[in-house]
Amino acid sequence: MCCEPLPCLSFNKVYRSILLAALVYILLLTGLITLRGEFIALAIPFVLYLLYGFWSAPEILDLHIERRLSHDRITPDSESIVTLTVINNGSDLEELFLEDRIPPHLTVRIGSPRHLILLPKGSSYTFSYTVTGPRGSYSFETIRAVATESFGLIRREQTIQTTERLFIFPEFRRLKHVSIRPRRTRVYAGSIPARVGGTGTEFFGVREYQFGDSPRTINWQVSARHEENLYSNEYQQERVADVGVVIDARIHANLFHTSQSIFEHAVTAAAALSDAFLNQGNRVGLLVYGSYLGYTLPGYGKVQRERIMQALAHAEVGASSVFAGLEHLSPRMFPPESQIVLISSLVDDDLNVLVQLRGRGYQVLVISPDPVKFELGFLPPSPQVDLAARVIRMERDLLIRRLERAGIHVIEWDVSLPLDQVVGPILMRQRRVL
Numbered sequence: 080m081c082c083e084p085l086p087c088l089s090f091n092k093v094y095r096s097i098l099l100a101a102l103v104y105i106l107l108l109t110g111l112i113t114l115r116g117e118f119i120a121l122a123i124p125f126v127l128y129l130l131y132g133f134w135s136a137p138e139i140l141d142l143h144i145e146r147r148l149s150h151d152r153i154t155p156d157s158e159s160i161v162t163l164t165v166i167n168n169g170s171d172l173e174e175l176f177l178e179d180r181i182p183p184h185l186t187v188r189i190g191s192p193r194h195l196i197l198l199p200k201g202s203s204y205t206f207s208y209t210v211t212g213p214r215g216s217y218s219f220e221t222i223r224a225v226a227t228e229s230f231g232l233i234r235r236e237q238t239i240q241t242t243e244r245l246f247i248f249p250e251f252r253r254l255k256h257v258s259i260r261p262r263r264t265r266v267y268a269g270s271i272p273a274r275v276g277g278t279g280t281e282f283f284g285v286r287e288y289q290f291g292d293s294p295r296t297i298n299w300q301v302s303a304r305h306e307e308n309l310y311s312n313e314y315q316q317e318r319v320a321d322v323g324v325v326i327d328a329r330i331h332a333n334l335f336h337t338s339q340s341i342f343e344h345a346v347t348a349a350a351a352l353s354d355a356f357l358n359q360g361n362r363v364g365l366l367v368y369g370s371y372l373g374y375t376l377p378g379y380g381k382v383q384r385e386r387i388m389q390a391l392a393h394a395e396v397g398a399s400s401v402f403a404g405l406e407h408l409s410p411r412m413f414p415p416e417s418q419i420v421l422i423s424s425l426v427d428d429d430l431n432v433l434v435q436l437r438g439r440g441y442q443v444l445v446i447s448p449d450p451v452k453f454e455l456g457f458l459p460p461s462p463q464v465d466l467a468a469r470v471i472r473m474e475r476d477l478l479i480r481r482l483e484r485a486g487i488h489v490i491e492w493d494v495s496l497p498l499d500q501v502v503g504p505i506l507m508r509q510r511r512v513l
Contacts, residue, residue, distance in 0.1 A: 139169065139235065140169060140172075140224060140226055140235050140237045141167070141168040141169030142165055142166065142167060142168070142169070142224055142237065142239065143165070143166040143168055144163060144164070144165050144166075144222050144224075144239050144241075145163070145164045145166075146161065146162070146163050146179070146219060146222070146241055146243050147161075147162045147164075148160070148161055148162075148243060148245060149161075149162070151243070151244065151245055151246060152245075152246045152248060152388075153211075153245070153246075153247055153248070154247065154248055154249070154250035155211075155212070155213055155214055155247055155249075155250060156211075156250060157211070158188060158209050158210065158211045159209070159210055159211070159245060160207055160208075160209050161179065161181075161192075161207060161208055161209070161210060161219070162205065162206075162207040163177070163179055163205065163206055163207070163222070164203060164204070164205045165177060165196075165198065165203060165204050165205075165224075166202075166203045167198045167199065167200055167201065167202055167203070168200075168201070169200065170200055171198075171199045171200050172197070172198045172199075172226045173197060173227070174195060174196075174197065174226065174227045175195070175196050175197070175198045175224065175225070175226050176193070176194075176195050176223075176224070176225040176226075176227075177193065177194050177195075177196065177206075177222065177223070177224055178192060178193045178222070178223040178224075178225075179192040179193075179208075179219070179222050180192075180219075180220070180221050180222065180223060181210060181217075181219065182217035182218060182219065182220075182245075184212050184213060184215065184217070185210045185211070185212040185217055185245075186210065186211055186212055187208055187209070187210055188209045188210070188211055189208060189209035190206070190207055190208030190209060191208055192208050194206050210245070212247055213247065214247050214248070214249050214343070214346065214391075214392055215247055215392055215393070216244065216245075216246055216247075216389065216392045216393055217244065217245045217246075217247070218242075218243070218244050218245075219241055219243040219244070219245070220240060220241060220242075221238050221239065221240060221241065222238070222239040222241060223236070223237075223238055223239075224236070224237045224238075224239065225237075246388070246389060246392050247392060248350070248388045248391065248392055249343075249346045249347050249349075249350045249388075249391055249392070250347070251347045251348075251350045251351040251354070251498070252351065252497060252498065252499040253351065253354060253355065253358075253499070254351050254352065254354070254355040254498075254499055254503050254506065255355075255503065255507065256355065256359070256506075256507050257352065257355045257356060257359070257506045257507070258506060258507055259320065259322070259418045259442065259444065260442060261320045261321070261322075261416060261417050261418040261441075261442045298310050319359070319360045319361045319362065320361050320362070320417060320418055321361070321362050321364075321377060321413065321414040321417035321418065322356045322361050322362070322363045322364070322417065322418045322419075322420065323363075323364050323365075323366065323377070323412065323413040323417060323418070323419045323420070324349055324352055324353050324356070324363060324364070324365050324366070324387075324420050324422070325365075325366045325368055325408065325419060325420065325421045325422065325423075326345055326346065326349045326365070326366070326367050326368065326391075326394065326422045326423075327345065327368055327369075327405075327421065327422060327423030327424070328342065328345075328367050328368055328369025328370070328394060328395065328396050328397060329368065329369055329396075329397075329398070329399075329403065330369070330370075330396050330397060330398040331398070331403070331426070332423060332424050332425070332426055333345070333396050333424065334396065340396060341424060341448045341450065341453050341494055342394075342396045344448050344492075344494040344498075345422045345423070345424075345448060346391050346394055347498060348422050348446050348448070348492070348498050348502070349365065349391060349422050350387075350388065350391055351498055351499070352420055352422075352446070353365060353384070353387045354384060357379070357380065357381075357383060357384050357387075360379070361379075362377045362378060362379055362383075363377060363378070363379075363383060363387065364376060364377035364378070364412070364413070365387045365390055365391070366408075366412060367390065367391075367394045368405070368407075368408065369394075369395070369396060369397040369399070370395075370397025370398060370399040371397065371399070372407065373390060373393070373394065374412060375387055375390045377414075404428050404429070404432070405428070405429050405432040405433070406432055408432055408436070410436065410439055410441070413441065415439075415440060416440040416441065416442075417441060417442075418441070418442045418444065419436060419441050419442070419443050419444070420444045420445075420446065421433070421443065421444070421445045421446070422445075422446045422447075422448075423445065423446075423447060424447055424448050424449075424450040425445065425447050425475070425478060425479075425489075427474070427478060430478060430481060430482065433445070433482060433485070433487055434482075434485045434487070437485050437486050437487055443486075443487045443488070444487075444488050444490070445482065445487060445488070445489045445490065446490050446492060446502060447479075447489055447490065447491050447492060448492050448494045449491050449492060449493050449494065450475075451468055451471055451472050451475060452493050452494075452495065453494055453495075455468055456495065479491070490502055490505050490506070
């Protein structure tokens with residue numbers, strides 16, 4: 080079996096048989112009209128050529144094609160090897176052109192998705208190529224197969240439908256721990272101090288000694304001041320909580336210098352935070368707020384992590400007059416008095432909505448990629464640029480101070496530095512919000 084990569088089929092081969100048949104028809108017609116035998120004799124080789132082509136033409140294609148991905152979940156810096164195996168269950172194929180149609184935005188680094196091969200009956204052929212690409216979800220849907228005989232007169236074409244999918248998830252460094260203190264926790268044991276006394280590690284208060292309490296919990300100093308009763312220490316219970324991660328996908332909050340956007344950094348932060356909250360046993364939901372509301376219902380564990388990562392792989396920046404502001408960030412999407420984490424560069428109109436959420440009893444944490452430093456990285460230094468940056472910085476600082484006065488914790492993030500190095504230590508020692 081011989082094979083060689085082929086960029087494309089020749090366009091002329093498609094119409095060669097039609098042109099030859101037309102030429103034979105003209106020669107025979109000319110010979111009959113003029114009664115000159117040399118025209119008929121000249122048509123005989125072309126007739127034989129056509130007859131051989133039709134005799135050796137491939138029959139209806141009967142191909143079985145399997146596609147395998149070495150990894151169906153990768154990150155933007157990694158690669159996946161696509162392997163195709165073709166089995167010929169029909170007649171001999173002298174020339175078979177195979178083209179695996181890869182999704183847009185994927186890049187072939189090694190190998191080729193197009194091959195021209197000789198495939199006898201009952202034989203198989205396997206080839207591989209390596210792809211990579213940006214964050215997203217990609218479907219491998221069709222494989223094109225074109226069979227021709229050696230003279231290229233007759234062609235059989237078939238499109239095989241497939242269902243393989245490649246997910247390219249955002250790449251992030253894991254956060255060790257994220258400290259949150261929502262007003263309400265769930266009944267399951269976890270790592271978040273609840274506002275309820277019981278078993279735990281953090282001191283909560285003192286109560287009268289009850290039958291079954293461990294002698295180690297007796298507070299002897301308090302008991303010494305009461306002759307009749309003993310008193311035990313009570314510790315704050317540690318439970319899991321409901322966490323809603325909201326990623327701001329509005330185009331006017333993400334797009335700055337020409338086509339540069341901080342949205343990819345926001346997606347990275349959402350992936351890292353969701354992963355940390357799930358590892359701590361919390362119930363986590365995701366909302367992508369952009370041209371539409373992409374809502375992932377809250378859940379636990381590895382299954383929920385997969386759902387959130389797939390949602391982040393699909394997340395895109397969008398513009399919508401309906402969702403231009405955060406007023407559609409409905410409290411109905413989040414359990415009462417739970418934790419909301421908003422990842423946004425913030426605009427002035429967001430203040431009232433976030434203050435209203437805080438007033439409803441939600442604990443609100445804002446991870447804000449710094450848009451001023453981000454845009455300054457693409458602008459040439461000049462007095463005008465420095466003056467504009469100072470004015471915008473003053474407006475942004477005023478907005479952040481107003482949010483913090485309302486009890487909303489805002490963490491600014493210079494996206495030129497890794498999230499786990501800048502924001503991670505702050506998240507581990509967040510102040511206690513009562």
